[in-house]
Amino acid sequence: MRGHTLAPSETGSVVLELGPHCGVLIVTGAPDDLHREIEISPVGRPHARTHAAVRERRVAHGVVHAALYPDLTPGEYTVHAEPPGTVTVHGGSIAEYRL
Numbered sequence: 001m002r003g004h005t006l007a008p009s010e011t012g013s014v015v016l017e018l019g020p021h022c023g024v025l026i027v028t029g030a031p032d033d034l035h036r037e038i039e040i041s042p043v044g045r046p047h048a049r050t051h052a053a054v055r056e057r058r059v060a061h062g063v064v065h066a067a068l069y070p071d072l073t074p075g076e077y078t079v080h081a082e083p084p085g086t087v088t089v090h091g092g093s094i095a096e097y098r099l
Helices: none
Strands: 023-029 037-042 050-053 055-059 062-072 075-080 085-089 094-098
Touching (some): 023 037, 050 062, 085 094
Parallel strands (some): 023 094
């Protein structure tokens, strides 16, 4: 699914709040994934989906293409992509998933 056309985010433009009851998921992809909408949901709850667009993110070491999911309840999540996969999000940390 493609939809949003968002400008690149610059270094230091994203602030993440982490704590024992919330974590973050970063889904990284290739340049071809730019603007692609990636849906995730808690495992076993496929109708509780949320989505984010893959954006160009300019970081200290170059450019990364990633979708960001902040403030997630710790647990296991399904990444609804081809192929689908699962990732575990822990409170107080950042989980990563590669498309």
